[in-house]
Amino acid sequence: xxxxxIVAMSANRVIGREGRLPWHYPEDLKFFKKTTLGxxxxxxxxxxxxxxxxxxxxxxxxxxxxxxRTMEPREDVTVIRxxxxxxxxxxxxxxxxxxxxxxxxxxxxxxxxxxxxxxIDKEFEGDVFLPxxxxxxxxKEIIERNGDLEFRYYERAGNAA
Numbered sequence: 001x002x003x004x005x006i007v008a009m010s011a012n013r014v015i016g017r018e019g020r021l022p023w024h025y026p027e028d029l030k031f032f033k034k035t036t037l038g039x040x041x042x043x044x045x046x047x048x049x050x051x052x053x054x055x056x057x058x059x060x061x062x063x064x065x066x067x068x069r070t071m072e073p074r075e076d077v078t079v080i081r082x083x084x085x086x087x088x089x090x091x092x093x094x095x096x097x098x099x100x101x102x103x104x105x106x107x108x109x110x111x112x113x114x115x116x117x118x119x120i121d122k123e124f125e126g127d128v129f130l131p132x133x134x135x136x137x138x139x140k141e142i143i144e145r146n147g148d149l150e151f152r153y154y155e156r157a158g159n160a161a
Contacts, residue, residue: 001086001087001090001091001092001093001094001095001096002094002095002096002113002114003042003096003098003108003111003112003113004095004096004097004098004112004113004114004115004116005097005098005099005105005108005109005112005114005115005116006032006035006036006097006098006099006115006116006117007099007100007105007115007116007117007118007130008021008023008025008028008032008117008118008120009117009118009119009120009130010022010023010120010122010123010124010126011119011120011121011122011123012123012124012126013129013130014123014124014125014126014128014129015100015101015102015105015126015128015129015130016050016100016101016102016126016127016128017124017125017126017127017128018127019046019049019050019053020050020053020054022124022125022126023120023122023124025118025120025148025149027146027147027149028118028120028149031116031118031144031151032118035097035116036059036062036097036099037061037062038061038062039062039063039094039095039096039097040062040063040064040065040089040090040094040096040097041059041062041063041064041065041096041097041098041099042065042067042083042086042096042097042098042099042104042108043064043065043066043067043098043099043100043101043104044066044067044068044100044101044103044104045066045067045068045070045071046101047099047100047101047104048064048066048068048071048077051064057076058076058077062097063078063089063090064076064077064078065077065078065079065080065086065089065090065096066078066079066080067080067081067082067083067104068080068081069081083107083108083111098112101128102128102129102130102131105130105131106131109131109133109136110136112156113155113156114137114153114154114155114156115133115137115153115154115155116151116152116153116154117151117152117153117154118149118150118151118152119149119150119152120148120149121148121149121150122148133154135157136156136157137154137155137156137157138154138155138156138157139152139153139154140153140154140155141153
């Protein structure tokens with residue numbers, strides 16, 4: 001199993017505000033969907049709640065795994081209490097996308113092999129920030145530039161060939 005983070009971040013490291021994304025970039029949502037479709041996605045309870053608030057359901061076409069000590073089990077998602085339970089609920093060859101929030105990123109970025117980062121060339125007000133990952137990852141590719149957005153892929157330092 002391989003862990004890969006995927007996140008959009010503003011120029012001032014904001015990733016959320018009041019339980020939502022503080023921006024609307026359809027291109028980023030399309031990139032997120034294209035990249036994660038068919039793969040398990042791992043998130044904290046607050047991120048899951050924000051998805052339910054926005055869509056009314058878990059992310060379609062993906063196994064939704066919620067890391068939470070307090071969330072009650074649900075039929076439409078997999079709830080785990082600790083990341084050590086991940087191998088029991090995912091195939092061994094799975095690429096699991098870590099999709100947030102801030103505490104999940106803080107806890108799991110050190111275990112991620114890769115990072116897809118949408119860098120937004122604007123500052124936004126927010127209350128959730130991406131933890132620093134400087135020196136942990138090496139930029140491998142700028143996938144695309146589109147207006148204010150730059151889609152990047154990083155590999156864990158030491159894994160990069």
